[in-house]
Amino acid sequence: MSKSVLLLPGDGIGPEIVAEAEKVLRKVNEQFGLELTFDSALVGGSAIDATGVPLPEETLSSARAADAILLGAVGGPKWDDLEMARRPEKGLLGLRSNLELFANLRPAILYPQLASASSLKPEVVSGLDIVIVRELTGGIYFGQPRGIRELENGERQGYNTYVYSESEIRRIGRVAFETAQQRNKKLCSVDKHNVLEVTVLWREIMDELSKDYPDVELSHMYVDNAAMQLVRAPKQFDVIVTGNMFGDILSDEAAMLTGSIGMLPSASMNAAKQGMYEPCHGSAPDIAGQGIANPLATILSAAMMLRYSLDAEEAAKAIEAAVSKVLDQGLRTADIMSEGNTRVSTAEMGEAVLAAL
Amino acid sequence: MSKSVLLLPGDGIGPEIVAEAEKVLRKVNEQFGLELTFDSALVGGSAIDATGVPLPEETLSSARAADAILLGAVGGPKWDDLEMARRPEKGLLGLRSNLELFANLRPAILYPQLASASSLKPEVVSGLDIVIVRELTGGIYFGQPRGIRELENGERQGYNTYVYSESEIRRIGRVAFETAQQRNKKLCSVDKHNVLEVTVLWREIMDELSKDYPDVELSHMYVDNAAMQLVRAPKQFDVIVTGNMFGDILSDEAAMLTGSIGMLPSASMNAAKQGMYEPCHGSAPDIAGQGIANPLATILSAAMMLRYSLDAEEAAKAIEAAVSKVLDQGLRTADIMSEGNTRVSTAEMGEAVLAAL
Ligand SMILES: CC(C)[C@H](C(=O)O)[C@@H](O)C(=O)O
Ligand SMILES: CC(C)[C@H](C(=O)O)[C@@H](O)C(=O)O
Numbered sequence: 001m002s003k004s005v006l007l008l009p010g011d012g013i014g015p016e017i018v019a020e021a022e023k024v025l026r027k028v029n030e031q032f033g034l035e036l037t038f039d040s041a042l043v044g045g046s047a048i049d050a051t052g053v054p055l056p057e058e059t060l061s062s063a064r065a066a067d068a069i070l071l072g073a074v075g076g077p078k079w080d081d082l083e084m085a086r087r088p089e090k091g092l093l094g095l096r097s098n099l100e101l102f103a104n105l106r107p108a109i110l111y112p113q114l115a116s117a118s119s120l121k122p123e124v125v126s127g128l129d130i131v132i133v134r135e136l137t138g139g140i141y142f143g144q145p146r147g148i149r150e151l152e153n154g155e156r157q158g159y160n161t162y163v164y165s166e167s168e169i170r171r172i173g174r175v176a177f178e179t180a181q182q183r184n185k186k187l188c189s190v191d192k193h194n195v196l197e198v199t200v201l202w203r204e205i206m207d208e209l210s211k212d213y214p215d216v217e218l219s220h221m222y223v224d225n226a227a228m229q230l231v232r233a234p235k236q237f238d239v240i241v242t243g244n245m246f247g248d249i250l251s252d253e254a255a256m257l258t259g260s261i262g263m264l265p266s267a268s269m270n271a272a273k274q275g276m277y278e279p280c281h282g283s284a285p286d287i288a289g290q291g292i293a294n295p296l297a298t299i300l301s302a303a304m305m306l307r308y309s310l311d312a313e314e315a316a317k318a319i320e321a322a323v324s325k326v327l328d329q330g331l332r333t334a335d336i337m338s339e340g341n342t343r344v345s346t347a348e349m350g351e352a353v354l355a356a357l
Numbered sequence: 358m359s360k361s362v363l364l365l366p367g368d369g370i371g372p373e374i375v376a377e378a379e380k381v382l383r384k385v386n387e388q389f390g391l392e393l394t395f396d397s398a399l400v401g402g403s404a405i406d407a408t409g410v411p412l413p414e415e416t417l418s419s420a421r422a423a424d425a426i427l428l429g430a431v432g433g434p435k436w437d438d439l440e441m442a443r444r445p446e447k448g449l450l451g452l453r454s455n456l457e458l459f460a461n462l463r464p465a466i467l468y469p470q471l472a473s474a475s476s477l478k479p480e481v482v483s484g485l486d487i488v489i490v491r492e493l494t495g496g497i498y499f500g501q502p503r504g505i506r507e508l509e510n511g512e513r514q515g516y517n518t519y520v521y522s523e524s525e526i527r528r529i530g531r532v533a534f535e536t537a538q539q540r541n542k543k544l545c546s547v548d549k550h551n552v553l554e555v556t557v558l559w560r561e562i563m564d565e566l567s568k569d570y571p572d573v574e575l576s577h578m579y580v581d582n583a584a585m586q587l588v589r590a591p592k593q594f595d596v597i598v599t600g601n602m603f604g605d606i607l608s609d610e611a612a613m614l615t616g617s618i619g620m621l622p623s624a625s626m627n628a629a630k631q632g633m634y635e636p637c638h639g640s641a642p643d644i645a646g647q648g649i650a651n652p653l654a655t656i657l658s659a660a661m662m663l664r665y666s667l668d669a670e671e672a673a674k675a676i677e678a679a680v681s682k683v684l685d686q687g688l689r690t691a692d693i694m695s696e697g698n699t700r701v702s703t704a705e706m707g708e709a710v711l712a713a714l
Contacts, residue, residue, distance in 0.1 A: 075551070089551045119589055124476045140497075140519060140553065147554050157522040158555030162497060165514040192602070194432070194446045196497065197504050198515030227610040228618070231588065232476055245549070249584045249606060256585040 003310050006066035007040040008059070008095075011088060012283025013293035013346075014044075014072025020295035020350030021070060021302045024322075027357055028306070028315040036310070039066070043095065044074025044088035044283075054091030055098075063095055068309035069276040070302055071095075073283035097137050101268040101276055102168070103175040104136040104247065105304075108234075108254035108264065113327040114336055117259030120231075125257055130237045131183065132254055133176040134247025136268055138168045141244045162198050164243065169205040171271070176241035177213040186238035188219045190226045190246055202243065223250070230254055255280045262294030262335040265301035267308055275309040277301040287334075291345045294333040296323055299353055322356035329356075360667050363423035364397040365416070365452075368445060369640025370650035370703075371401075371429025377652035377707030378427060378659045381679075384714055385663070385672040393667070396423070400452065401431025401445035401640075411448030412455075420452055425666035426633040427659055428452075430640035454494050458625035458633055459525070460532040461493040461604065462661075465591075465611035465621065470684040471693055474616030477588075482614055487594045488540070489611055490533040491604025493625055495525045498601045519555050521600065526562040528628070533598035534570040543595035545576045547583045547603055559600065580607070587611055612637045619651030619692040622658035624665055632666040634658040644691075648702045651690040653680055656710055679713035686713075 007022060009015040022038065029036045041059040048054050054074070063069055074088040084090070095101070110118065110128040118125045143161030151157050173189075180187040189206040191199035203220055210218040221229065223246045229236060230250065234257050242250060255261045264280040279297030287293055300323060307316035330341040331352050337343050344352065364379055366372040379395065386393045398416040405411050411431070420426055431445040441447070452458070467475065467485040475482045500518030508514050530546075537544040546563040548556035560577055567575040578586065580603045586593060587607065591614050599607060612618045621637040636654030644650055657680060664673035687698040688709050694700050701709065 084551070084554065084557060087551060093552070119477055119481045121476055121478055143516070148558050151522060155523040156558060157520060158553075158558035159500070159518060159520040160553045160555050161516060161518055163514060163516040165508060166512040192605075194441070194444060195450070196515075196517045197441065198517050200441060201505050201513060201515035224605045224609040227584065227606045228613040231610060231613040232616075246606075248549075248581045249603075252581040253584040253588060253610065256588040259589075261585070 002035040002037050003067040004037045004039060004065065005305070006062050006069045007038060008043045008069060008071040009040065009046070010043055010072040010074040010283065011045040011076050012073055012285040012288040014074070014283055016291065016293050016346050017279065017295040017298040018070060018072040020346060021298040023350055024299050024319060024353055024357070025302050027354055028318060031318070031357065032312060032315045034310065034312050034315060043071070043091040045076055045079045047091055048079060048086065048088060054086065054088050055094040060094070060098055063099060067274065068305045069095070070298070070305060071276055071278040072298065073279065073281070075283050076285035093141065095276060096268060097142060099274065099276065100137055100270045102135060102137040103172060103269045104134040105179065105267045106132045106134060106251040106255065106264070106280060108132065108258055110258045111260065111263060111327060114258070114260045114263065116338055117336055118257060119259055120257055125234060128234055128257060130234065130254060131179055131239050132247060132251040133172065133179055133239060133241040134251055135168065135172040135243050138164055139244030162196065162245070164198050164202060166201065166205055169202050170209065172241065173206050173209045176239055177209060177216050180216045180239040181213065184238040185216045187216050188221050188226070188237055188240050190221050190223050190240055190242035190250065192223050193220065194222065206241070226250055227253060230257060251280070260336045262297055262333065263300065264297050265304050267301070267304045269308060273309055275305060277305040291347060292334045293346050294335050295346050295350050299323060299350070318357060319353070322353045325356040326352040359392040359394050360424040361394045361396060361422065362662070363419050363426045364395060365400045365426060365428040366397065366403070367400055367429040367431040367640065368402040368433050369430055369642045369645040371431070371640055373648065373650050373703050374636065374652040374655040375427060375429040377703060378655040380707055381656050381676060381710055381714070382659050384711055385675060388675070388714065389669060389672045391667065391669050391672060400428070400448040402433055402436045404448055405436060405443065405445060411443065411445050412451040417451070417455055420456060424631065425662045426452070427655070427662060428633055428635040429655065430636065430638070432640050433642035450498065452633060453625060454499060456631065456633065457494055457627045459492060459494040460529055460626045461491040462536065462624045463489045463491060463608040463612065463621070463637060465489065465615055467615045468617065468620060468684060471615070471617045471620065473695055474693055475614060476616055477614055482591060485591055485614060487591065487611060488536055488596050489604060489608040490529065490536055490596060490598040491608055492525065492529040492600050495521055496601030519553065519602070521555050521559060523558065523562055526559050527566065530563050530566045530598065533596055534566060534573050537573045537596040538570065541595040542573045544573050545578050545583070545594055545597050547578050547580050547597055547599035547607065549580050550577065551579065563598070583607055584610060587614060608637070617693045619654055619690065620657065621654050622661050624661045626665060630666055632662060634662040648704060649691045650703050651692050652703050652707050656680060656707070675714060676710070679710045682713040683709040
């Protein structure tokens with residue numbers, strides 16, 4: 001049975017890095033007889049330029065129909081002055097919410113070949129391998145009411161609503177416990193239980209769920225402490241679960257601990273395991289079009305896609321092994337370049353992965 | 358004219374570290390003829406134990422009457438199961454809000470003598486000296502409505518409100534611009550302008566204010582990127598300004614970059630420059646009563662108090678010089694101990710500072 005992949009190159013370096021990932025996908029498609037079909041569509045700034053909106057109807061229906069989606073990145077200074085509803089980010093947020101991609105998995109893994117890229121001391125980060133499970137379709141990102149209103153005294157007030165229901169917490173909690181079960185069986189739930197009522201409910205539900213996963217050791221941590229502990233001793237963590245906003249902040253912090261955010265993939269899944277896969281880094285408009293961006297995070301996102309949404313574990317492993325091999329060969333794009341290695345372009349890196357497959 | 362200082366030892370290691378800071382304050386009081394008077398009161402868990410509430414009326418009125426307040430820390434596992442309204446943290450939050458201590462200054466400074474304590478590479482953090490200006494009486498910490506309600510479908514939903522008015526943003530913005538003026542004239546305002554309406558207003562007001570401070574270079578950064586940049590290259594920052602929740606997270610992350618959070622003071626001030634001063638670290642219940650806590654953050658908080666609320670710059674400088682001297686002497690409490698230095702107790706560290714004065 002054939003499965004369909006929707007490619008959403010997006011903005012900035014998005015098209016360059018997705019092009020390399022597409023080549024890699026087409027190659028494993030043949031090698032492993034996966035019967036994948038490919039389609040592509042516009043999202044973000046490029047969709048705004050072509051159609052006036054960041055998430056055209058056509059893109060949304062292609063996305064709904066696809067078995068999996070590979071996204072590059074969205075956004076850039078060109079669209080920075082648009083009002084919020086018309087910004088490129090709304091394309092991304094619209095996909096997440098329309099497809100109910102509530103479970104965002106963001107691994108922070110230190111590749112031994114790139115250990116020196118970290119700003120942390122080697123002993124603090126060597127062997128780092130944690131996963132942040134971020135709730136992605138709720139919380140303050142989507143809470144109503146929201147806006148800017150005028151107060152009686154004539155001044156304006158901005159407001160947003162941070163909101164989670166039991167069922168929203170429960171479903172992301174289950175994903176997190178299951179992720180921990182497949183790893184080192186340690187789950188840390190991050191909240192601000194001493195200040196925010198919404199996270200009082202969050203903690204209560206996590207405690208309740210933990211009874212169903214007796215093999216997983218659950219702990220709780222305040223978000224401010226988590227931000228500290230990630231810097232102090234990140235290897236204390238296995239899996240972290242948290243809400244949308246805290247997850248946005250902590251997953252970026254965790255990714256940066258590795259020093260090579262150009263290497264980190266992510267997955268966003270719904271209850272049907274349909275997923276959208278994208279690199280953790282952004283659209284990097286400053287280097288767009290120069291052919292120097294690192295395509296490996298996108299290629300590794302394609303591997304995650306094969307594993308989680310396309311039932312093709314072997315192909316996923318093959319890609320991951322190929323990436324490891326090109327790193328062993330000393331090939332480096334500019335962002336991860338260091339002395340003694342060979343600097344390559346986006347396309348050269350893609351070719352090297354193909355050759356290693 | 359005499360000035361009054363209210364001591365709020367609080368919980369955990371609070372009483373031990375405030376005792377040392379009090380000795381130091383009494384000494385400079387004599388040396389510099391400051392005419393300070395001292396009083397003390399209960400707050401947090403110790404107030405709950407004695408009176409049933411975390412912020413007794415008597416404490417609040419003493420706090421209102423004081424020229425400045427020195428706080429140890431509040432909270433501990435003993436009170437963790439209380440409902441939110443009766444928790445020790447409400448004592449702290451109640452003081453902040455009742456006294457309108459909206460401006461929280463949190464320096465993250467790396468002491469050269471303690472450079473090796475950082476988990477970051479020396480070249481990334483050596484000479485680090487940044488200040489986070491955190492809004493402290495608004496935002497999601499105090500926003501209404503808040504709570505846990507039952508939805509029509511029978512499940513519960515937690516909710517909090519993230520809210521800022523123009524005038525709240527403006528007053529913290531002014532403090533931040535003025536702080537930057539006295540330093541390296543670089544201000545980075547941190548928001549989530551691409552997702553949260555309240556921070557669209559935040560950014561607009563910061564831009565507007567920047568016209569009044571042409572000598573300060575204002576930049577904007579998303580909170581997720583700020584969490585990354587603090588790890589990647591923290592020395593790019595001079596002053597950071599942000600809201601209550603983001604400030605809670607980023608100031609703890611920034612503090613931990615130094616590796617010695619036991620060294621970092623903080624100030625919380627209102628429009629009248631009345632202030633509450635406290636160490637950045639918490640109540641550390643695990644080591645309470647053992648006489649091993651580091652009193653230096655509290656002693657340095659006392660120095661900040663002298664500088665900002667008691668108009669005693671000379672005395673503040675004397676304390677800071679004394680702290681630097683004891684570090685040069687190789688004296689270290691357990692948290693900052695490293696090879697080749699001399700381990701001392703809380704009281705010994707306090708005595709050493711007194712002797713160095
Ligand atoms: C682009 C932005 C809306 C997005 C987010 O905040 O979720 C990004 O930072 C991310 O983490 O995927
Ligand atoms: C104790 C807690 C309520 C407090 C806060 O979140 O503000 C603390 O973390 C701080 O940063 O001073």
